[in-house]
Amino acid sequence: MxxxxxxxxxxxxxxxxxxxxxxxxxxxxxxxxxxxxxxxxxxxxxxxxxxxxxxxxxxxxxxxxxxxxxxxxxxxxxxxxxxxxxxxxxxxxxxxxxxxxxxxxxxxxxxxSPDAFNAALARYEASRIAVITPYLPVGDDSVSRFFTDSGYEVVRVRGLGCSSPEKISHVSEAELRDAVKEIDGPDVEAIVQVGTNVAMMRVAAAAEEWIGKPVVTNNxxxxxxxxxxxxxxxxxxxxxxxxxxx
Missing domain, CATH: 3.40.50.12500 (Rossmann fold)
Structure with missing residues (x-):
């Protein structure tokens, strides 16, 4: 059964x-x-x-x-x-x-996450990415280095500067929209968001409509x-x- x-x-x-x-x-x-x-x-x-x-x-x-x-x-x-x-x-x-x-x-x-992101970016045939993280600069550096060492060109990184894991969930949709606009550009093939306590699913779906490219969120x-x-x-x-x- x-x-x-x-x-x-x-x-x-x-x-x-x-x-x-x-x-x-x-x-x-x-x-x-x-x-x-x-x-x-x-x-x-x-x-x-x-x-x-x-x-x-x-x-x-x-x-x-x-x-x-x-x-x-x-x-x-x-x-x-x-x-x-x-x-x-x-x-x-x-x-x-x-x-x-x-x-x-x-x-x-x-x-x-690494296997999931690799599979998704392969589907999109995207290698030049911009990354949104919830972290402070030391965490941003680790994420950027990870993707670079994995074969991607990291064009830009935007850290949201959250002070603790619990505070990550406080990031607003308005802040996320601004982050997408800030790191997007003609040199970016896809935007990647890491950090599973960032609630970005709705913003990402909407953002794809107005930037015309993939926005891949962690969850x-x-x-x-x-x-x-x-x-x-x-x-x-x-x-x-x-x-x-x-």
């Missing part, structure tokens, strides 16, 4: 305790017959002004425990709904981190990649071109 509410797919989603954007945005993206099951990592609201190292360390200690809290409901895949650890040590660190997540999930497929790309990797090919309108056309 299959799950009565999620007969097509059950998605496990891991988020930091401070994150209030992943869950509602990914709930909005669910096709019929797909259910989400969220597990929270026990993380504190560390100051980003004092540095991101403490935050990254706390994520590493709590991620596997959160995955273990989801696995008993027998999801079909796991989405890792956070970013800092992924970018902090560069592309070469991604493979071992991903493998550790899969091991914690008992071998289930695991979706993380949308993670969920899109998990669906497509799981064989769910539904085209969903109203959430941007990625889910509507790819």
């Amino acid at each position: 299959t799950d009565s509410l999620g007969p097509r797919l059950k998605v496990g989603v891991v988020v930091p305790a401070t994150n209030t954007s992943v869950q509602p945005e990914m709930e909005a993206l669910r096709p019929f017959g797909v259910t989400n099951h969220t597990g929270r990592m026990l993380t504190a609201d560390h100051s980003l002004v004092e540095g991101i190292d403490t935050l990254v360390d706390s994520y590493r200690e709590s991620t596997h425990k959160a995955i273990a809290g989801i696995v008993p409901c027998k999801p079909d895949c796991i989405v890792i709904g956070f970013s800092p650890e992924i970018y902090w040590d560069g592309p070469e660190s991604h493979a071992p981190v991903l493998e550790s997540m899969r091991a914690a999930a008992g071998g289930l497929p695991v979706t993380m 949308t790309v993670l969920y899109w990649h998990a669906l497509r990797q799981s064989g769910i090919a539904d085209r969903l309108r109203g959430f941007g071109s990625l889910l509507a056309e790819h």
